[in-house]
Amino acid sequence: MTTHAAEQALQGRPMRSVALEAEQLTRRFGGLVAVNRVSFDVGEGEIFGLIGPNGAGKTTLFNMMTGLQRPSSGSVRYRGAEISTLRPDEIARRGLARTFQNIRLFGNLSALENVMIARHVHTRSGVIGGILALPLARREEQHTHERACELLDLIGLLGRAHQEARTFPYGDQRRLEIARALALEPTLLLLDEPAAGMNTNEKQELSIFIRGIRDRFKLTVLLIEHHVPLVMGLCDRIAVLNFGQLIALGAPEQVRQDPAVIDAYLGAE
Amino acid sequence: MAVFFATYGSLIVAMMLAAMLALSLYLPLLAGQLSLASPGFYALGGYVAAIISTRVVPFDSATQAYVWRLGAHEILRFPGPLYPVSLLIVEMLVASVLSAVLAVALGLPALRLRGIYLLLATIAFVEILQVVTQVLDLTGGAIGIFNIPQPFASQLGYAWVVVPLLVLSAFFVYRLERIRVGRAFTAIREDELAAAAMGINLTYHKVLAFTMGAVLAGIVGVISAHSINTWNSRQGTFDAGIAYLAFVLIGGSRTFLGPIVGGIVLYALPEVLRGIAAIPGLPPALAQLLKDGRLIIYGLLLVLGTIFFPQGLIRPNLFRRRKFEATRQVPGQV
Numbered sequence: 001m002t003t004h005a006a007e008q009a010l011q012g013r014p015m016r017s018v019a020l021e022a023e024q025l026t027r028r029f030g031g032l033v034a035v036n037r038v039s040f041d042v043g044e045g046e047i048f049g050l051i052g053p054n055g056a057g058k059t060t061l062f063n064m065m066t067g068l069q070r071p072s073s074g075s076v077r078y079r080g081a082e083i084s085t086l087r088p089d090e091i092a093r094r095g096l097a098r099t100f101q102n103i104r105l106f107g108n109l110s111a112l113e114n115v116m117i118a119r120h121v122h123t124r125s126g127v128i129g130g131i132l133a134l135p136l137a138r139r140e141e142q143h144t145h146e147r148a149c150e151l152l153d154l155i156g157l158l159g160r161a162h163q164e165a166r167t168f169p170y171g172d173q174r175r176l177e178i179a180r181a182l183a184l185e186p187t188l189l190l191l192d193e194p195a196a197g198m199n200t201n202e203k204q205e206l207s208i209f210i211r212g213i214r215d216r217f218k219l220t221v222l223l224i225e226h227h228v229p230l231v232m233g234l235c236d237r238i239a240v241l242n243f244g245q246l247i248a249l250g251a252p253e254q255v256r257q258d259p260a261v262i263d264a265y266l267g268a269e
Numbered sequence: 270m271a272v273f274f275a276t277y278g279s280l281i282v283a284m285m286l287a288a289m290l291a292l293s294l295y296l297p298l299l300a301g302q303l304s305l306a307s308p309g310f311y312a313l314g315g316y317v318a319a320i321i322s323t324r325v326v327p328f329d330s331a332t333q334a335y336v337w338r339l340g341a342h343e344i345l346r347f348p349g350p351l352y353p354v355s356l357l358i359v360e361m362l363v364a365s366v367l368s369a370v371l372a373v374a375l376g377l378p379a380l381r382l383r384g385i386y387l388l389l390a391t392i393a394f395v396e397i398l399q400v401v402t403q404v405l406d407l408t409g410g411a412i413g414i415f416n417i418p419q420p421f422a423s424q425l426g427y428a429w430v431v432v433p434l435l436v437l438s439a440f441f442v443y444r445l446e447r448i449r450v451g452r453a454f455t456a457i458r459e460d461e462l463a464a465a466a467m468g469i470n471l472t473y474h475k476v477l478a479f480t481m482g483a484v485l486a487g488i489v490g491v492i493s494a495h496s497i498n499t500w501n502s503r504q505g506t507f508d509a510g511i512a513y514l515a516f517v518l519i520g521g522s523r524t525f526l527g528p529i530v531g532g533i534v535l536y537a538l539p540e541v542l543r544g545i546a547a548i549p550g551l552p553p554a555l556a557q558l559l560k561d562g563r564l565i566i567y568g569l570l571l572v573l574g575t576i577f578f579p580q581g582l583i584r585p586n587l588f589r590r591r592k593f594e595a596t597r598q599v600p601g602q603v
Contacts, residue, residue, distance in 0.1 A: 066466055092468035100466075106459035117456045121468035123449050127477070130448030131441055137448065144449070184468060 049235035097186035107166035118183035278425030288532030291516035296482035301458030312505030314490025368487030413501020521581025
């Protein structure tokens, strides 16, 4: 880490503190190497985009960062601590929250319950306290309810707080999933294709929304996205993956002109 | 009225016990874990009661049991001394602790299995326990333990313990569904992966839900052993597990009221059917089925129930409409 910072200083770039570091991250599925020795880091407060064609290994990378899959080799550090060997719930406790490419809300539960569930790590009342409604548990329940309502208000779903999550339109489900992730009070938010299935207008709004929550909640955001204009406009830096390899890394302008990226997206020649 | 209670006292008590057994299966199901381990813990609780009351505590139950066998219909009060209720409570505590310890020991490895494999592991547990109790001297071998003393003068007297227990366990599960731990359970039921990503420790909560169900089944076993008066390896078997499952699935698996209603209604069903079978003029085959086909009828109801009422008879939606209207204003107020 220190050498890394020194390197940056030498290169004359402003000092920034690193939030997330992936180092030589590799994941094999049998003979297939889904992610091959990928290294990059994400600075605090950055909006970092991860793009690449289908099957490039973006979601696998996400899964390794959130503990759903173990890396075959390599490491993931968050704020200096190794997290790739932790369970998903332990990683969530360290301030990493995520959404899923194929929305994974608790479909039969209400929008409110969905968000309240994610307050789990910030509450600690147990079975007995809860059942007897002892003061601590009661206070926590009330606070959980209030916080959940605030977040639903933020995404404009407060009026339908008691509606079952699976009955919401697609775009609302995506935003509800973000609200649920925010209820964890994360410091790093990982969004897996947040704009999938949205129209241009909605994508525009989402872009503004993501910037808004980054500033409001002082987040670092790591997002996977297919829609290139959205990523170019929103992200501070972009990493491009192709067949599990990191082929480009840098500011949007830089990446856009990178011949390897153009090859990957448009085909060689 | 007195005659009614004298005749049906044991049935009424057993119906309430069935409701609690259904709850004991419902608790792990709340966290998405389909387990048929309840009969095993029920058997364990029964043996705890039988061993303590006949072997550990010096209590002369011979006279009492003799009178008992004359028939419950004629005798409403026992002439003999009654087994102290305080000891009954001690037995329940011992059974709870043992069930909890065993549930954690069994749950930690078993709950790594999912779906049908967990189910098979819990069935294996019930079978193993049955074989072990058939062999051990402590549990009376294949014959079992007889002359378990009576803490109450009549079968209906058990209601003094069973009614408060049922109310308590119903309240427990009712509250559980509305608090942090219960929310973690339902999150796991809905989507394990997402629940983990939201910071919920899967193993801890699965084992917790499993243990809660085990403790409840163990307590019911204690009461049953006294109420039945004898305990052996035919108590708490695989078929009993299927019956409890029927209670939950037909009653409803989405709210605590489902298993309670399911347990009470379905346990009483064979008695009602027996009454119907006694109506003169029925074809003999039908009368026979109504009288003896308890398991066939449960099986049939399970199939029909899952087709026509996949969520069971008692569904949360039945209450939600009103709840929704009532809480509509809440967001504005908060």
